[in-house]
Amino acid sequence: MxxxxxxxxxxxxxxxxxxxxxxxxxxxxxxxxxxxxxxxxxxxxxxxxxxxxxxxxxxxxxxLEPGSGRSSKKNPVPQGDNPPIENDDSQISSGNTSGNSSLPNSTGNQNINIYSKFDFVPGDTPIFVDDFSNEFIGDFPSRWNSNGSGELVTLTEHPNKWLKLLPGYNTAYIPDVTNLPEEFTLEFDVLATGLDKKTSSQSYIGIVISDNNTFKKGANFGKVEYSFCQFIGRGVVVENNIASKRVIRNDVSADIRNIVNQKHHVSVAVNKERFRLWINESKYIDVPRLLPANVQMQGIKFILRGTDTEKESVLIGNIKIAEGGVDLRRQLLADGKISTNGILFDSGSANIQPQSMGIIRQIYQVLQQDSSIQLKIVGHTDADGDDNKNMQLSQNRAESVKSALTSIYNVSSNRLTTEGKGETEPVSDNNTADGKTQNRRVEFIKL
Missing domain, CATH: 1.20.5 (Single alpha-helices involved in coiled-coils or other helix-helix interfaces)
Structure with a gap:
């Protein structure tokens, strides 16, 4: 009151x-x-x-470019072809540290329908394949070189081993590959930890195709970098040098923040001067003349810049370099048969990995062009594991490819038959990683 x-x-x-x-x-x-x-x-x-x-x-x-004089308080960007790498040890297990990963898995159960328009076709002759399976955790991989440092680690939520890129000015990570063919493909997976709204706008991972496989800046190279920045969509940078003169330098707008914050797959196709890059199923770069004409490219270099040593890490794994990557449609029509190890499956499983859809899409285009064509799909495995299980696995994988053609592209099942041959017809040595990769293949045969 x-x-x-x-x-x-x-x-x-x-x-x-x-x-x-x-x-x-x-x-x-x-x-x-x-x-x-x-x-x-x-x-x-x-x-x-x-x-x-x-x-x-x-x-x-x-x-502003590396070496222009501008520097970050956290991470100055040096001059040279290969900027610094910075990272952090959280959520990762190695020979010297231990921990658990809480990284989300972006591709584990991803529907392959998303990749139905994916047009990347991997090369069919492996040049370099490395999943680090024969290496020790905590070591630097034996088939690579670096002028900095690095170590192999494992993560709880992701199988296999990963190369953790460590900091260093002008640092490059170079697989043992020289004399690159005119046409080849490169594929690898990337994981980044610790990204947040404070991740620098200068944080990029880059792929350099160079006229040398040393740590010198090449007189001829093509380079593409994409950003890990989270507070703004920084996109992709494309650059080259031809006869020691820069011809191209451009920032391609793309908001890839959600993509790079998860495990993602990078695909690169080089066809003479032409350079294309996909992240997951989307193509971001297609430059007709990024690389110089009539110059032998000698090396592939991985570079990293702008990440925060206190909290961020970048890891790469499942690297594959293969000669080829050309149009399989003409080969199938001309020869009546193609064999490819570019259709990938989960380990010990018949589940098709989404990045394999570029090849399956080309097979569909052949069938669409000529309605009279019928195909036999034949699956092959490497020699790991039980013979009988491999025979069944190869049959199941052939059936999975048939299912993708019928369910996604509406190809009549009457035009497709399947067969599994397990490990009975190897085309290479099953004692090496490269050989196993060649033996894990799918054939398409015109009937």
Whole structure:
């Protein structure tokens, strides 16, 4: 009751004040209006300053290059072809540290329908295949070179072993490959940990195709880098040198923040001068003349820059370099048969990995072009495991390819037959990783 009385008294007092003092009331309202106006102005100024600062950073990021003199407090960017790498040990197990990973798995149960328009076709003659399976955790992989450091690690939620890239100015990671053919493909998986809204706009992983496989900046190279930045979509940078002169340098807009924050698959196709790059099922780069004409490319280099050593790590794995990657459709029509190890399955399983859909799509296009064609799909495995299980596995894998053609591309099942041959017809040595890769293949034979 007392509170009600006080409220009524206060209300009457305010009304009486405005009733007997209209001049004071007007002055008070005027002052209040000015205060509100100044507060609004300050808010607008603060927001404009913030947005201007962000736009300025973006502009500087797009025009400044490594070695231009601009540096980050966390991570200065040096001159040279290979900028620094920084990372962190959290959520990773190695020979010297232990821990658990909480990284999400982006591809484990991904529906292959998403890849139905994927047009990457991997090479069919392996040059270099490395999943680090024969290496020791904590070591640097034996078939690679670096002018910095690195180590093999495992992660709880992701199988196999991963090369963890460690910091160092002008650091490069170079697989033992030379004399690259004119047409080849490169594939690998990437995991990044510790990314957040503070991840630098200068954090990039890069792939360099160079006229040397050393740590020197090549007179001729093509380079593509894509960003790990999370507070803004930085996209992809494409650059080259031809006869020691830069011809191309461009920032390609793309918002890949959600993609790089999860495990993702990178595919590269080099066809003479042409360079194409896919991340998962999407193509981001297709430059007709990125690489120089009539110059022998000698090496592939992985580089990293701009990540925070305190909290971020970048890891690569499942690397495959193969000669070829050309149009399989013409080969099938001309020869009546093709054999490919580019259709990948989960280990010990008939589940098709989504990045295999480029080849299956080309098979569909052949069947679509000529409705009279019928095909036999033959599955093959390597020699690991039980012979009888491998025979059944090869049959199941052939059936999975048939199912993809019928369910995704609506090919009549009457035009397709399947067969499994297990490990009975090897085409290479089952004692090496490269040989096993060649033996794990699928054949398509015109009937």
């Amino acid at each position: 007392k509170r009600t009385i006080y409220t009524v008294q206060a209300t009457l007092t305010i009304l009486l004040f405005f009733a007997i003092a209209p001049t004071a009331n007007a002055q008070l309202l005027k002052k209040l209006g000015k205060v509100a106006e100044r507060a609004a102005e300050r808010t607008i100024e603060k927001r404009v300053d913030q947005e201007t600062s962000e736009k300025t950073d973006q502009a500087l990021d797009s025009i």
